[in-house]
Amino acid sequence: MxxxxxxxxxxxxxxRDGAFRSWARWWTNRAGFGTDAADWLVAHDNGGYRPRAELFADFEQRFGAAISVDDYHRDHPTFxxxxxxxxxxxxxxxxxxxxxxxxxxxxxxxxxxxxxxxxxxxxxxxxxxxxxxxxxxxxxxxxxxxxxxxxxxxxxxxxxxxxxxxxxxxxxxxxxxxxxxxxxxxxxxxxxxxxxxxxxxxxxx
Ligand SMILES: [Mg+2]
Known part of the structure; x- marks a missing residue:
């Protein structure tokens, strides 16, 4: 065999981390945030091992905007x-x-x-x-x-x-x-x- x-x-x-960075810049730019929001996502991503719901809840608390986990699963692979x-x-x-x-x-x-x-x-x-x-x-x-x-x-x-x-x-x-x-x-x-x-x-x- x-x-x-x-x-x-x-x-x-x-x-994968490079693609996450590209997605984070795209999402935050589209939502009207500066580079600090994308940098925050990259810094707290933990190589993708941090649960997305937890990461995005913390993001919302800090930046006041909700990221949909379902949308993320659809969008991130395209990067x-x-x-x-x-x-x-x-x-x-x-x-x-x-x-x-x-x-x-x-x-x-x-x-x-x-x-x-x-x-x-x-x-x-x-x-x-x-x-x-x-x-x-x-x-x-x-x-x-x-x-x-x-x-x-x-x-x-x-x-x-x-x-x-x-x-x-x-x-x-x-x-x-x-x-x-x-x-x-x-x-x-x-x-x-x-x-x-x-x-x-x-x-x-
Ligand atoms: Mg790996």
Missing amino acids: DRLVCFDLDNTLID TWADDAVLTGLAALRSAGWRLAVVTNGTVIQQTGKLTQTGIADVVDYCCISEAVGVRKPDPRIFAVAAQGAGATLGGGWMVGDHPAYDTAGGQAAGLKTIQVGSHHPEPPADHHVPSILEAFPLIR
Whole structure:
């Protein structure tokens, strides 16, 4: 059976924080606020891990304007993009015989929007979104679901991501080799640490 490469989405395959910044500037500008409102959203976003309802309630208290969570889930994905080199790298892995899965924690509406908008959905075998499958990283069961969805085996596979607990520790718990993307070199140590996704592709063999 074919071997599997799992990829995290946010801040691994795409610059999620950059897209959030663009959305924040667009929303606050449209609502008539200055750059301080966008800067506040970026500063309190916590990489997307802060619950949106909580973030937007605090924003309303401070700036007096309500941001709809539903509108955010619809609008934010339209600010995401994938670099051509990332799409090319994914396509090359697939041509080399790997099965590819995106394994991402998040809501179906938000993550599906990003996967479609960026074109990533078109170049992978399966997109595993935690809300859809009922299990979240770092639970190793989500990687088993990804392998099944992609038609691959976990043995000899890889997990590539930016989060030490969700991606690296989660992948290791599922028996995958791991590549940690980003500037941190935290515990647990991954098999490889690289500054960006582009340096990860040649390590997968
Ligand atoms: Mg991530």
